[in-house]
Amino acid sequence: MTSGVVIVGAGVIGLATAYRLARDGLAVTVVDAERGATGASVHNAGWIVPIMSTPVPAPGMLGQALRWMTRKDSPLYVRPSPRPDHVRFMLSMLRHCNPRDFHHGVEALVTVNERTVSLFDEYEKDGVRFEYHRTGQLMAFHTREVMRRYQTEAASLERIGHSAAPLTGDELRDLEPALGKQVQGGLHCPQERHVDPASLLRGLTDRCRELGVRFLYDRPVTGIRSRGQVVTSVLAGGDEISGDVFVLAAGVHTGPLSRQAGFALPIQPGKGYGFDDASGSLTLRHSVYLGEAKVAVTPLSDRLRFAGTMEFGSSDSGIDPHRLRGIVRSAREFLPGFAPASRPRGWTGLRPMTPDGLPVVGPLPGKDNLLVASGHCMLGVTLAPMTAELVSGYVAGGQEASGNAFTPKRFAARRGHTVS
Secondary structure, eight states, X not given: OOOEEEEEOOSHHHHHXXXXXXXXXXXXXXXXXXXSOOGGGTSSOOEEOGGGOOOSSOTTHHHHHHHHTTOTTSSEEEOOOOOHHHHHHHHHHHHTOXXXXXXXXXXXXXXXXXXHHHHHHHHHHTTOOOOEEOSOEEEEESSHHHHHHHHHHHGGGGGGTOOOEEEEHHXXXXXXXXXXXXXOEEEEXXXXXXXXXXXXXXXXXXXXXXXXXXXXXXXXXEEEEEETTEEEEEXXXXXXXXXXXXXXXXXGGHHHHHHHXXXXXXXXXXXXXXXXXXXXXXOOSSEEEETTTTEEEEEOSSOEEEEEEEXXXXXXXXXXHHHHHHHHHHHHHHOTTOOOSSOXXXXXXXXXXXXXXXXXXXXXXXXXXXXEEEOOTTOHHHHHHHHHHHHHHHHHHSSOOTTOTTOTHHHHHHHTOOOO
């Protein structure tokens, strides 16, 4: 019987997993290289959006990306890099830009999202304290052609209770008067939710402590010790931390950590940008997706959050002012009343991206007691509770369910990978 679990990573995936396993009655230790919430788990739109759960690699993505490459403020930018791992990753992602793989990914994400909203509701009922909004989401578009494409992608979510009702531009403005006249149509998605991501992490941390979870901060993992196919401990901050089961939930750092365990996962950073505005120049009732610009606008209790763009080939937290200006420009195109009091102070977050756009959840090949929970791309908040449910099932059952679309083994099969 499993009694002790060590989770590497105190982001939203690691904390959701720690919370779930502690409720299962297990002794849980969370190890993190830093102190407190940082990175992509805090710097994101805070959306709970099964309706937008689709893989990043999609049919037509290559052509769109090539057109955007001439603009440094475009929604998608691939920074030139000679690193072999970056080149391999981008080529693999391009191979997944086809209808078959995209449909497979959509179906997998629809299935895993069936309980997403109810699990967040259970968080609140169990005493996890966080800023939680149930006001739904609007998607706004300059052209009805783009609107119909999103509507088609969202149709498969209707069977799990997530609908996207088409609206005219005037109907959208009835719900959200701040939208400009150039918005020609949109979608109303009443079941979607949003949170303040920093409050979610604080709430999960506090509840985990109440359940007896131990936190070890400022402990970067520098080694993973094994006896055959069984991991016995991790070396973190000079200490050896033992356990019965280990979970790698370290976001973009999961790839290097998996390499230490003998199986390198193709998880690469995708840099997202954003900023918060507390000027009060704009008021919104719903979270709003600015369709053609691919910008998320989130109304929180004391500010508006703007998030968008995806930059590949960059692994630091530096801010490219072109990309930040692109978000501001897009916001003004859709929301003409937006007038920040000063130049926004931007932030970035490195999203753990996978070449097929699907999370990596399950046992690492070659290690019987080492699980992975990472690679959630831009859906970390949305998929965190359900990822924790999957990990809980693996810990309780001791083996991976057949047909798991998120298994790490899919990368061994495709690359002929051998475990060292």
